[in-house]
Amino acid sequence: MDYGHSERPSGAVALPTAIKILVAGGFGVGKTTLVGAVSETRPLRTEEVLTESGVGIDDLSGVEAKRTTTVAMDFGRITISEDLVLYLFGTPGQDRFWFVWDELALGAIGAVVLADTRRLADCFPSIDYFEGRGTPFLVAVNCFEGARHYRLDEVQAALNLDPEVPVLLCDARQRESAKEVLITLVEHAMKLREARRSAD
Amino acid sequence: MTVQGEPADHQWVDDHAGPVVRPYAVTGGRARPVTGTFDLISLVKATRTDVSPEIGLGPEHLAIVGLCQRMQSVAEIAAHLDLPVGTVRVLLGDLVARSLVQIREPHGTVGVPDNSIFEAVINGLRAL
Numbered sequence: 001m002d003y004g005h006s007e008r009p010s011g012a013v014a015l016p017t018a019i020k021i022l023v024a025g026g027f028g029v030g031k032t033t034l035v036g037a038v039s040e041t042r043p044l045r046t047e048e049v050l051t052e053s054g055v056g057i058d059d060l061s062g063v064e065a066k067r068t069t070t071v072a073m074d075f076g077r078i079t080i081s082e083d084l085v086l087y088l089f090g091t092p093g094q095d096r097f098w099f100v101w102d103e104l105a106l107g108a109i110g111a112v113v114l115a116d117t118r119r120l121a122d123c124f125p126s127i128d129y130f131e132g133r134g135t136p137f138l139v140a141v142n143c144f145e146g147a148r149h150y151r152l153d154e155v156q157a158a159l160n161l162d163p164e165v166p167v168l169l170c171d172a173r174q175r176e177s178a179k180e181v182l183i184t185l186v187e188h189a190m191k192l193r194e195a196r197r198s199a200d
Numbered sequence: 201m202t203v204q205g206e207p208a209d210h211q212w213v214d215d216h217a218g219p220v221v222r223p224y225a226v227t228g229g230r231a232r233p234v235t236g237t238f239d240l241i242s243l244v245k246a247t248r249t250d251v252s253p254e255i256g257l258g259p260e261h262l263a264i265v266g267l268c269q270r271m272q273s274v275a276e277i278a279a280h281l282d283l284p285v286g287t288v289r290v291l292l293g294d295l296v297a298r299s300l301v302q303i304r305e306p307h308g309t310v311g312v313p314d315n316s317i318f319e320a321v322i323n324g325l326r327a328l
Contacts, residue, residue, distance in 0.1 A: 015304035018241040044279035075275055080324030087241045183325050190318040
């Protein structure tokens with residue numbers, strides 16, 4: 001903690017710390033909608049500009065001819081307390097931007113994988129990613145109007161998930177529903193953390 | 201900006217073209233900050249209420265100081281100023297070097313946050 005250091009520059013105050021949760025899933029599945037349903041601000045969009053030659057360059061002179069790609073991420077904010085701010089980040093959908101995901105996933109307390117039962121396969125890459133990385137995640141099935149309703153155990157089986165991974169239905173437009181998804185995720189992350197600690 | 205020889209209806213500057221200024225023009229071509237790494241959710245607050253223009257500070261630096269009179273994350277600064285995150289990181293490095301902003305690194309970049317954080321998040325979400 002940084003409180004009480006006398007060498008702080010004048011005007012400095014104790015700042016809260018931030019924490020993040022990721023919202024992943026296929027294109028058009030409702031990631032930004034879910035972020036917007038709980039965020040205290042309308043979802044904002046931030047962009048990373050990447051050069052084709054990739055990451056790790058320090059000097060951009062001479063790269064004018066290389067093509068750049070923009071990766072956009074939508075995010076929202078929830079002030080939890082004076083000391084804590086939660087950010088929700090929608091992950092960029094394109095699979096080739098895994099290194100952006102790596103940056104996003106670093107330090108995240110967990111991830112919501114939103115699924116649409118009409119296009120269930122769209123969430124496979126997200127699930128593979130979080131499984132591989134050991135990031136706590138759950139699957140929230142966004143109930144679109146007119147979508148055929150599957151039982152949760154059918155979705156769990158279709159996604160070949162570990163039995164401990166929570167699967168729940170949600171309506172990404174509804175604040176209460178989005179809240180429930182996030183609370184379930186944090187409880188799951190806490191449980192996993194306890195289990196991993198006692199296994200050590 | 202049109203490419204010579206291309207017909208005018210091939211102009212690429214439309215709503216989807218994004219900013220017309222190249223992303224690192226405002227940093228003088230620098231792609232890395234002089235100091236700091238700046239996570240997307242590092243929180244930033246200005247240490248002074250106003251900063252007069254001085255050598256080495258551009259309008260974007262001053263805009264960040266203005267915006268960060270209220271605490272903002274790096275991602276929020278980028279979104280509000282419509283600048284790429286990498287550009288904002290470079291500008292923040294300049295401001296940190298001059299002690300014009302203070303930074304709070306996020307939880308969890310080193311190790312996993314403890315249970316009290318999880319519980320605070322759960323309670324905070326319930327109270328929404």
